[in-house]
Amino acid sequence: MKRAIVAIVTDYAPPATRGGAVRALTAMTGAIHDRVDLRVITRDHDALTGAPLEVDSSDRWVRENGIQILRLSRKAVILRSLHRTIAETGASNIFTNSLFSRLTQKLLARRCLSSTALPPLVIAPEGELDAGALAVKPLRKHVWLSLATRTGLLRNVTWKAASEIERAAIRRAVPGATVTLLPYVTRPTPALGQRGTKVTGNxxxxxxxxxxxxxxxxxxxxxxxxxxxxxxxxxxxxxxxxxxxxxxxxxxxxxxxxxxxxxxxxxxxxxxxxxxxxxxxxxxxxxxxxxxxxxxxxxxxxxxxxxxxxxxxxxxxxxxxxxxxxxxxxxxxxxxxxxxxxxxxxxxxxxxxxxxxxxRRLTSDEKLVDGYVRLLTGTPTD
CATH class of the missing domain: 3.40.50.2000 (Glycogen Phosphorylase B;)
Structure with a gap:
């Protein structure tokens, strides 16, 4: 059976290590890549500092751990058509894990301006819309949110929340948003050595x-x-x-x-x-x-x-x-x-x-993995 192709657009993918978004993405892709044909489009440099990452190649597709990955150079991020790159993959759906990423903004603008139908889009904002996050550099974020909602950039977007707290935050920021609640895929705990004794007074x-x-x-x-x-x-x-x-x-x-x-x-x-x-x-x-x-x-x-x-x-x-x-x-x-x-x-x-x-209770089950497959491929729930 032919697997659905899903394009994942993200600022951070391994070997980047910045923040929980990389952890969440790595756990999710590791759990579903044998059921979905994933095409990850990311950067070959740190999106915040511009520092280069230690990667084998840039601006061409490579296969790593069963997943096709394209790491864009700084020049390609500016000049390369993200829409055309996704179209060339044959992806039927798109997933991104940031609302404020420049890559996501570029993607949303292209969806709004395109005269042809583009693949359905799922956005997992990874906590970007909670009150604490919006309070950091608030002017830029609120201007972008206002622009995106008023111009229809966020029309027909499906949102993914990891908790009830995040689902409420998304709906406050984007009234009427369609939100799917899926907890994070967890990873097993490595074998840990014996820790030392707690010393009273220290x-x-x-x-x-x-x-x-x-x-x-x-x-x-x-x-x-x-x-x-x-x-x-x-x-x-x-x-x-x-x-x-x-x-x-x-x-x-x-x-x-x-x-x-x-x-x-x-x-x-x-x-x-x-x-x-x-x-x-x-x-x-x-x-x-x-x-x-x-x-x-x-x-x-x-x-x-x-x-x-x-x-x-x-x-x-x-x-x-x-x-x-x-x-x-x-x-x-x-x-x-x-x-x-x-x-x-x-x-x-x-x-x-x-x-x-x-x-011991933090173990992802097959039902959760099924939920991610359905969300990313647009498969209706039974």
Whole structure:
């Protein structure tokens, strides 16, 4: 039986590692590529910084892990017809994982101006439409949203949400939107070594995320100004916003004696697990997440999360597998950090065990994979 051809347009695909969107795309394509003929159109460089990626070839199709991939050079992104490239694949459907990507904007404009029918389009905004994300560079985003809705650029688009929170955010931003709810395809937890014993009076905190206003590292560092001695924060992740990082560095220099914060830079995906294993808690005071892969990884590694109440993981607080706190009360964050520092091994081990219990429930089933196949190919639901 001939498989349906689906074109995937994305700013980030492996070997890029930036953010959860790459994780989501990799997991989805890995789960469905034996049932759908996927043609991925992406960049050979980082869309944010322009830095080249380590790829074997640019501007030509290559086959990797059973998937056809075209990585466009910076020149080709500007000059090459995205519509013609997709047409040449014979794709019957198109999927993109960003609304604000220049590639997506180019695609939407071509759909609006074309006199011929173009393949159906599915957009998975990956949290771009939640309030926290829209608050970052809001003018540019709101102008584009207003233009897109008023001119009909988003007409006949199907949206994919990963959670009820994201579905509500999409419908607020795009009234009348058709939204399909599909949780993320999850990946298995790798074999992890034995972690060390929790030392009372010492709290090893881990911030593993992009350094950007939405991730709210500055708020966490401000909370550390009142944290007890023995608090140690390790910061891991790429610097997306240099002004934000400069503000963070000023706070780090002002931390009191006995409270430390160090930045290790960006690490390869395979290396993140050892950081979770070495930490007593994962901390992310995010302004909003539609999934939060870093939170999921922390749970899988048995590293109790201390997170804001703006993610789909708020149930961790109810199950005593982590701390879930509001962002309008920094004192509660400082108190939670003090609690982690004072925690003994027995109590920490019990919390780790509850994390592992949650992790055992995070397994994608065949029904979810079927849902992705139907969404991307436009197959009606039975």
């Amino acid at each position: 709290g090893r905190l881990l911030f593993l995320s992009r350094i950007a206003p939405k991730k709210n590292l500055r708020f966490l560092l401000q909370c550390l100004r009142n944290a007890p001695q023995g608090t140690e924060l390790t910061i891991v992740g790429p610097i997306d916003d240099t002004a934000e990082w400069e503000s963070c560095k000023r706070i780090i220099r002002s931390l009191p004696p006995g409270v430390q914060a160090r930045y290790l830079g960006e690490v390869a995906p395979a290396d993140v697990w050892r950081h979770y294993q070495a930490a007593d808690a994962f901390v992310l005071p995010t302004l909003g997440e539609n999934h939060g892969y870093a939170i999921e990884d922390a749970v899988r590694a048995g590293c109790p999360p201390l997170i804001s109440d703006r993610t789909p993981w708020s149930f961790l607080g109810d199950e005593a597998a982590g701390f879930v706190l509001p962002l309008d009360d920094s004192a509660t964050w400082t108190a939670a950090i003090a609690d982690i520092v004072a925690m003994d091994e027995d109590r920490h081990a019990a919390m780790r065990a509850r994390c592992h219990a949650v992790a």
